[in-house]
Amino acid sequence: MTLPATNQRIDGKRLWDSLMAMAEIGATPKGGVRRLTLTEVDRQGRDRFRAWCEALGLAVRVDAVGNMFARREGRDPTRPPVLMGSHLDSQPSGGKFDGALGVIGGLEVMRTLGDLGIVTEAPIELVNWTDEEGSRFGHSLLGSGAWAGVYPHDKVFALRDGEGVSVAEALDAIGYRGPHPAAPFLADAYFELHIEQGPILEHEEKLIGVVTGAQAQVWFDAVITGRDSHAGTTPPYARRDALVAAARVIDLVDRLMRDRGEDGRGTVGQLQVIPNSRNVIPGEVRFSVEFRHPASAEVERLADEFPALAQAAIAGTGCTLDLTELFRFGLQPFDPGCVDLVRQAARRLGYPAREIVSGAGHDAVYVSRLIPTAMIFTPCKDGLSHNEEESIRPEEAAAGCQVLFEAVLARANRER
């Protein structure tokens, strides 16, 4: 299938203004955004998004885990919808564009369709997935994962944040526990526009990343148990310092990453010390470990070898290490047909583009297990993301949105 010739254009200024308007919600002094999932701030963002959609005459429905779907009907009611979207939640100290670009970009696509009086063959639905970031409840891609059946709902509702608030309680608190089941429905395709969150496109001066799939990854939870005792009175031979043991594992993760060269990823991002008192030797340390690589085989090897290497690393500390593998998945390839629509749109528009494998997890990864999926990346300054200094240029946002518009339009109007 090929794209129809078109001079139909999205409104880059309107897109940018709406991105900035959304960024006001949870804005931080340093120019970033703190819009943690299912908080009061998240509710404000959701309400503004819902109001924008309803102003376009879109019907907004919410499912049991708070995923939002804004539907624009097509000419043929028998056709399954074409989905597009991303997420509005952010990291604790995140940027304006991670997630928001895909949702607000989809909104601009809807607005442009309305301006131009276009009625597509298939319906189009714009999605705001709940809790993509995982910073509050510890599981990223929570909403899309629940929708796709990756996470059992009982487990999702029971997850608790640092204050002991459950997902179910948080959903009720902001009024976004919707009546619709969080279950997959038949859809024709899913397109997600997102910033690259890495330095590659900017480094190679490309405007569009044609995302062919997502990196393989494995995530662990680690608990090191020592013994808390008095820092001033406990001699070296009697110490079982869980933080000293954790430091060795952190160093190991970094070395295992660097052993794999530029494609390696290995990170301890979250760590908690117990009791965390100045003059008490830490008795327990809990932390996260993750590895990623474009090659499934490398992640398999890391996932299999890491536990024994970590146990060896803490030998002699008097501590014990308990590792739980949270999940492991290989390279997730996207749908060739959908990817080709993105490739063709970029080419037709004359945007410098390259194929790229996503280093980050995205809602598209879980959706693609059930629905033909593709992603569009745009550059971000210095490859910075999950950072308040995250920054993109308006013309980059507009280019990504134009590609999304043309890919979605082509898919929604394709012959069957």
Next chain:
Amino acid sequence: MTLPATNQRIDGKRLWDSLMAMAEIGATPKGGVRRLTLTEVDRQGRDRFRAWCEALGLAVRVDAVGNMFARREGRDPTRPPVLMGSHLDSQPSGGKFDGALGVIGGLEVMRTLGDLGIVTEAPIELVNWTDEEGSRFGHSLLGSGAWAGVYPHDKVFALRDGEGVSVAEALDAIGYRGPHPAAPFLADAYFELHIEQGPILEHEEKLIGVVTGAQAQVWFDAVITGRDSHAGTTPPYARRDALVAAARVIDLVDRLMRDRGEDGRGTVGQLQVIPNSRNVIPGEVRFSVEFRHPASAEVERLADEFPALAQAAIAGTGCTLDLTELFRFGLQPFDPGCVDLVRQAARRLGYPAREIVSGAGHDAVYVSRLIPTAMIFTPCKDGLSHNEEESIRPEEAAAGCQVLFEAVLARANRER
């Protein structure tokens, strides 16, 4: 001066029963004690202590920061009193004996003097110092420090806990803001009985620790700054991981401690990761560093060398380290005469004893800046303290109390 021959004995069972009676106040399910300073639970402990003292005919007075002094008159009203005591407050999840042994042990000394109809030359005062632990208001040795003039009173009263309650408000709330100024008065000596809070006495099968002084210490605050960025998309060459850098400093602190053998102490007890999210490379890590050693010169060397060694340790991580030295003090020696009274008492009683330097801070450390002071240590199981499993044997408590009795009696009756 030498000790008088005596077969006067304290009542070990009565001592133990009173320790257990005090441990009922703030008892935790795990067998520990939670008696945070100036709380309702602390008030109950203070009231019970006051009632016990008044039943002996002791006059109890309370000073402006809640320190309690129970006085037993001597034959010579011109003599300054001999002080003994410790503290009744505990850590959030503390044990039955840390602090309580010194106060209840002193009470048993008073009861024994009464039973035996002894009138000492000098008066004797039993002290319960306010807030030794520092867990609620953030400054340990608060009551003895205020008494000794280490902390200005305005500052002490203005300190606030996590809920914003000030020391002044907490004192009023439990009715222990006394009429007497919290100022040092002339005293002849101070003796404090305390559990070792370390494993050395148990390890060497000693019953009594003759404490010759308190360790030299230096405390730092450390802040490592890197750059928070996406864990999945940021290649190794572009990472500035503050936690990887912190791990190297934690390892350095441990090595510097072990380089100094059994007397070395080096601990990172408190650590905070920012933003502390699973898939974000940590951009900032804040942590505490402390070193202790019986030799002032070793602490001086550590304090001077550590900053440069730490900077070298994080070289190549792309991070910066900012170190702030909070305080540094040398070995605080106790009074040779008072220490010798403890040594002689242990020898006369045939208790296996050794000289020991206190690794922990104690009220005795501040008191000793003004008044001739000594401490008596008794073993605790596995050296455990600041832990609900803190445990000692009744015969160990009795031995320590007997030494306290004989040292205080000798001091109070010495010729001048």
